[in-house]
Amino acid sequence: MTTSDVTILEAGTQADRPLLEIRDLAISFKTGSGEVQAVRNAHLTIMPGETVAIVGESGSGKSTTALAAIGLLPGNGRVAGGQILLDGEDISHASEKRMIELRGNIIGMVPQDPMSNLNPVWKIGDQVRETLKANGRPSGPDDVAKVLAQAGLPDAARRAKQYPHEFSGGMRQRALIAIGLSCQPRLLIADEPTSALDVTVQRQILDHLEKMTSELGTSVLLITHDLGLAAERADKVVVMYRGNVVEAGPSLELLQNPQHPYTQRLVASAPSLASRRIQVAKQLGVPTEEVLASAETVAVEPAMTEDVLQIQNLSKVFKLRSGFGKSTDFTAVDDVSFSVKRGTTTAIVGESGSGKSTVAQMVLNLLEPTSGKIIFDGVDTSALNSKEIFAFRRRVQPIFQDPYGSLDPMYNIYRTIEEPLRVHKIGDKVSREKKVRELLDQVSLPQSTMQRYPNELSGGQRQRVAIARALALDPEVIICDEAVSALDVLVQAQVLNLLAELQSRLGLTYLFITHDLAVVRQIADHVCVMEKGKLVETGSTDDVFDAPRQDYTKALLHAIPGARLMLPPEVA
Amino acid sequence: MIQFILRRLLQVIPVFLGTTLLVYFMVFALPGDPIRALFGDRPPSEAVIAQLRQQYNLDEPFWVQYGLFLKNLFTFNLGVDFTGKPIADTLARVFPVTAMLAIEALIIQGVFGIAFGLVAGLRKGGIFDSTVLVLSLVVIAIPTFVLGFALQLLVGVQLGWAKPTVGSNVTWGSLILPAVVLGMVSFAYVLRLTRASVIENMNADYVRTATAKGLSRRKVVTTHVLRNSLIPVITYLGASLGGLMGGAIVTEAIFNVPGVGQKLYQAILRSEGPTVVAIVSVLVLVFVLANLLVDLLYAWLDPRIRYEN
Numbered sequence: 001m002t003t004s005d006v007t008i009l010e011a012g013t014q015a016d017r018p019l020l021e022i023r024d025l026a027i028s029f030k031t032g033s034g035e036v037q038a039v040r041n042a043h044l045t046i047m048p049g050e051t052v053a054i055v056g057e058s059g060s061g062k063s064t065t066a067l068a069a070i071g072l073l074p075g076n077g078r079v080a081g082g083q084i085l086l087d088g089e090d091i092s093h094a095s096e097k098r099m100i101e102l103r104g105n106i107i108g109m110v111p112q113d114p115m116s117n118l119n120p121v122w123k124i125g126d127q128v129r130e131t132l133k134a135n136g137r138p139s140g141p142d143d144v145a146k147v148l149a150q151a152g153l154p155d156a157a158r159r160a161k162q163y164p165h166e167f168s169g170g171m172r173q174r175a176l177i178a179i180g181l182s183c184q185p186r187l188l189i190a191d192e193p194t195s196a197l198d199v200t201v202q203r204q205i206l207d208h209l210e211k212m213t214s215e216l217g218t219s220v221l222l223i224t225h226d227l228g229l230a231a232e233r234a235d236k237v238v239v240m241y242r243g244n245v246v247e248a249g250p251s252l253e254l255l256q257n258p259q260h261p262y263t264q265r266l267v268a269s270a271p272s273l274a275s276r277r278i279q280v281a282k283q284l285g286v287p288t289e290e291v292l293a294s295a296e297t298v299a300v301e302p303a304m305t306e307d308v309l310q311i312q313n314l315s316k317v318f319k320l321r322s323g324f325g326k327s328t329d330f331t332a333v334d335d336v337s338f339s340v341k342r343g344t345t346t347a348i349v350g351e352s353g354s355g356k357s358t359v360a361q362m363v364l365n366l367l368e369p370t371s372g373k374i375i376f377d378g379v380d381t382s383a384l385n386s387k388e389i390f391a392f393r394r395r396v397q398p399i400f401q402d403p404y405g406s407l408d409p410m411y412n413i414y415r416t417i418e419e420p421l422r423v424h425k426i427g428d429k430v431s432r433e434k435k436v437r438e439l440l441d442q443v444s445l446p447q448s449t450m451q452r453y454p455n456e457l458s459g460g461q462r463q464r465v466a467i468a469r470a471l472a473l474d475p476e477v478i479i480c481d482e483a484v485s486a487l488d489v490l491v492q493a494q495v496l497n498l499l500a501e502l503q504s505r506l507g508l509t510y511l512f513i514t515h516d517l518a519v520v521r522q523i524a525d526h527v528c529v530m531e532k533g534k535l536v537e538t539g540s541t542d543d544v545f546d547a548p549r550q551d552y553t554k555a556l557l558h559a560i561p562g563a564r565l566m567l568p569p570e571v572a
Numbered sequence: 573m574i575q576f577i578l579r580r581l582l583q584v585i586p587v588f589l590g591t592t593l594l595v596y597f598m599v600f601a602l603p604g605d606p607i608r609a610l611f612g613d614r615p616p617s618e619a620v621i622a623q624l625r626q627q628y629n630l631d632e633p634f635w636v637q638y639g640l641f642l643k644n645l646f647t648f649n650l651g652v653d654f655t656g657k658p659i660a661d662t663l664a665r666v667f668p669v670t671a672m673l674a675i676e677a678l679i680i681q682g683v684f685g686i687a688f689g690l691v692a693g694l695r696k697g698g699i700f701d702s703t704v705l706v707l708s709l710v711v712i713a714i715p716t717f718v719l720g721f722a723l724q725l726l727v728g729v730q731l732g733w734a735k736p737t738v739g740s741n742v743t744w745g746s747l748i749l750p751a752v753v754l755g756m757v758s759f760a761y762v763l764r765l766t767r768a769s770v771i772e773n774m775n776a777d778y779v780r781t782a783t784a785k786g787l788s789r790r791k792v793v794t795t796h797v798l799r800n801s802l803i804p805v806i807t808y809l810g811a812s813l814g815g816l817m818g819g820a821i822v823t824e825a826i827f828n829v830p831g832v833g834q835k836l837y838q839a840i841l842r843s844e845g846p847t848v849v850a851i852v853s854v855l856v857l858v859f860v861l862a863n864l865l866v867d868l869l870y871a872w873l874d875p876r877i878r879y880e881n
Contacts, residue, residue, distance in 0.1 A: 104786025
């Protein structure tokens with residue numbers, strides 16, 4: 001990127017000593033079962049004015065390394081070895097007094113979750129003011145407003161008098177950036193600064209952060225799980241895997257020529273605009289083991305053209321309480337129509353508040369539409385009686401976002417998967433157990449999983465369990481509400497592959513609700529783009545991605561991290 | 573905000589009518605004749621009894637009695653008790669005593685409970701923390717009357733640090749020992765609640781962010797941990813105020829404090845409807861107002877809570 005290149009050149013002339021150098025850093029945590037090493041032999045170097053990104057999945061030690069640099073390891077963690085050199089001074093075991101001097105002034109931090117990182121009981125202005133005051137800077141109302149305005153907060157003087165709950169997520173993140181940069185630190189640690197935000201907001205914030213830090217000449221240590229984002233925003237990328245730095249180098253070089261097997265997997269599975277619809281499963285369908293498949297495809301193929309689900313002029317209006325006895329209408333879904341063909345995947349894309357999940361809930365018959373029809377297999381679902389709804393539920397199954405919250409922690413995996421069979425009184429004990437074993441095979445989980453409990457499984461494994469449960473009743477349609485959003489990118493790729501494979505084998509129809517356009521590219525045949533309750537664009541995935549017609553769709557596509565980097569030149 | 577306060581004050585009316593009616597009914601339903609009970613083994617002549625009955629409206633049906641009570645109440649005439657003293661005078665005498673006792677107990681449980689809980693929470697797992705945790709559990713487990721008699725004997729009689737009983741000459745100093753006993757159990761709860769709340773808040777993201785700003789630890793604790801941790805504690809303290817007034821019955825009996833509890837106990841024994849209801853009415857008012865105060869404090873501590881309409 002041009003702006004970053006300029007920064008490097010400027011920095012190079014200014015100084016040749018690294019601002020932050022981490023050498024052979026080891027961090028361990030005291031746990032009930034002894035010391036656990038979270039980080040081993042970590043090393044990285046940040047020159048003045050440079051942006052360095054640490055990329056890795058959850059548990060890779062990327063955040064721990066960054067927290068050690070600002071002396072904020074949790075109580076049971078400690079630096080077990082190595083050095084953290086800040087401008088030549090080893091701060092790995094610096095006194096608390098020295099760290100208080102450095103924090104804010106020399107090292108600033110922008111934390112991950114804007115919802116939980118501002119104290120809910122103090123005004124935004126107070127939280128900026130105390131930062132300025134603690135670091136001996138002028139802290140009058142004008143200074144506070146100036147700091148907030150610089151972070152791109154409109155109407156800063158008035159906004160400073162508001163509380164965090166009166167701010168949107170993006171606004172809060174701007175306030176946190178204002179706090180992090182308020183004392184013009186030489187190093188800014190940005191820990192997933194935008195991962196909780198919508199993709200268009202994310203772009204604005206990152207652009208602004210980049211502009212501010214390059215103006216101030218601040219070095220940035222960016223922590224992210226998103227390789228595309230890291231490559232786009234940083235000069236150098238450091239890849240961490242299970243507590244080790246496995247690879248480091250200039251961003252583009254690393255992306256184009258990854259050396260370590262983990263980095264190679266990460267690059268390969270990084271969802272991007274360049275990737276295409278997963279074809280693996282469709283190619284897999286024909287050979288060897290799938291003798292049955294040919295018979296099944298015959299049954300499925302002719303049906304392909306049939307609309308299994310038709311949404312006609314669907315609207316949902318919520319009454320919002322606005323004072324005593326009064327209510328205002330809030331239209332969450334506004335006159336939405338589309339249809340889903342059997343055996344295909346349709347994705348509904350939009351940002352938070354676009355109404356996409358409301359549509360999913362209405363299709364699942366969990367929420368009653370205000371007007372409009374949902375026609376499933378030729379029958380209007382609103383006209384069903386309770387018995388028919390019971391039967392309908394068997395044919396349309398959901399998979400939800402949070403694999404932690406959607407599995408009952410007190411049920412073992414066998415009971416979890418068997419429950420829908422029991423509820424719908426299908427088969428006897430023996431046949432149900434056989435079915436559960438089959439389902440576990442289908443989602444590539446070992447049979448030994450049956451006796452385990454959700455908290456013993458990883459996020460990806462849990463989502464496989466959720467898929468197995470959804471498949472238990474041999475449904476025709478599966479509604480995936482952000483089904484892979486909570487997963488790390490490699491696990492996400494595995495689950496998406498599994499879903500594609502199951503689709504071709506079982507002829508399933510998917511309705512995929514997601515905010516992640518890269519996921520859409522990988523899994524969907526058709527896309528519906530929603531904005532503020534309205535359907536703004538529909539079409540085949542290739543059409544929408546290659547030639548978006550609506551500005552909103554363009555903005556969404558443009559905002560994907562790494563999009564500009566990985567997009568083939570002819571499309572750009 | 574003002575609208576909210578007015579609405580809450582209006583809510584007092586039905587609560588007040590409901591409680592007084594209930595208490596009046598319960599006193600009315602007590603077995604035995606209050607007039608005969610007054611005279612013990614030597615009953616007076618039927619004429620005297622009839623006259624007394626009429627004087628206290630005891631020959632009227634329940635609804636009439638209750639109606640007369642309400643009428644008197646709204647004309648600020650609480651009537652006289654069975655010994656002929658105006659009930660208003662009695663109230664004016666006993667309530668300040670119990671109020672003093674409750675305030676002292678509230679200070680003991682609030683100030684010491686929060687301070688000890690804060691220190692224990694900040695030094696989680698340390699010697700201080702472990703010690704107060706065990707001791708607070710002991711305090712919670714011991715019934716008030718046992719603790720009362722034990723402290724009375726130890727501190728009052730054997731060590732002689734305080735007067736074992738209060739008697740008619742009530743001073744702030746003489747109420748300290750009963751206040752300690754009265755506030756002890758709530759003190760243990762406040763301590764544990766504060767401790768848990770502080771530990772939770774110390775791990776909050778915004779506390780880490782505050783540290784990252786370069787604030788001193790003292791500043792982080794006072795501005796970011798303490799205020800957030802007080803929200804549940806204040807709710808508990810407010811709710812316990814009502815308990816303090818009512819719980820005073822046992823404590824006042826042990827230490828011979830001439831307060832509400834003692835008076836109420838005597839009035840119940842004598843089936844003195846008007847006195848019981850008058851005392852309970854004031855207690856209801858105190859309770860409702862204390863809860864209103866808690867709600868207002870709550871909104872002040874947590875700006876996310878706003879009372880509109």
